Amino acid sequence: MLAFSKMARFPGLLQTRATLFLTRNYHKQPIEVVWKKPEHGWTKLNFDGSRKHGQASIGGIFRNHKGEFLLGYSEPIGAATSTVAEFAALKRGLELVLENGWTDLWLEGDAKIIMDIISKRGRLRCQEAKKHVNYINVVMPGLSNCVLSHVYREGNRAADKLAKLGHQFQDPKVWRLQPPDIVLPIMHEDAQGKIVLRTK
Template identity: 35%
Template sequence: MCLLATWWILWKERNARVFEGKARSPYWIYVKLIAAVISWARSLLLFRFVIAFDLWEGWAIICKEGVSKVKIIQSWYPPSDGQMKLNFDGSSLGNPGESGIGGLCRNDKGEVLWAYSGPIGVADSNEAEVRAVHSGIKYLDRSAFDKIIVERDSLNVIRWLSGEASPPWRFLPFFEEIEDLVHGSSIVFDHVRRSANAEADSLAMGGVLGQL
């Protein structure tokens, strides 16, 4: 699969240079190559619960040793009756580097109520995470559900949101607005594993790739 993805991306780059006069940077080609492998791998049943970051991080393992070495862990579960879940993620290539955010809200049946994804320019991973949850909470319809659960696999951000730790001063305006938005609502912030945040991870990665 890695070899096929390499051939495909290089073939597209060759055609762009020959027929359109466009020449992308080696870094752009590298990112698109990994994005292609992620997309194709996740379309296979064997990779159903493997998220983009795990595949990115395990690039060499996948190419050299095959799928048996890739860690597959638990998936996302819907909330209880009358509740909704917001999963969010931020992604940064380079840290700092080109970054994106993404997230989605689902009801107790697992149905997607809405989702978001987009670029935020150059940022580090912490800023991407904070801006991702800030955007997600702004979209929430807090009157439609009894309880809201906000999930993310970044322990730092969840601790900042729950008040267990103080956020860096540069993020204080975001957290002050979040506090105002959730005031009077029944909302909890939970830390989950990466695989339980798979769709949000993909949306955040899509926000990054959309600007390259």
């Protein structure tokens, strides 16, 4: 890319690039994102990882076909990459799936790389990530019905809140009857089918 001083010598180039930039942004339409309920009899897990100052935490939330809360979790996992945090969040969710005996499961996260690696059996260099993926690849086929999908972050807000909440804890947290207050407004909006616009 040309430095500004050089671009000033070529006003035509500057104008063309500026026009192109404005055109791209002007025509970019917001995307409507909605959290979708699972089918009757299915359980949906939204999971997410969070990383702040080199430290990672994870979170997830289980809901039924009405969008009602079933279970939530949040915990710090120490120093880790964002990718490892995403895999750890899914792995922890699957551990809770087995504990609760859920079989018809919809798994949903906002990190597309997770979906690509698991669905395409992609290679990983990180040993910590490999450990999580190996567990996931063993558990998922053992469930009666299990689907994995990607959603934009705007459709994963409840899990995102729980993942970020994990930075405040020293030990793992699991909510079984009532979710933490921080996710109640989001859960209500999700259940009502609120459209959240993605502008990025």
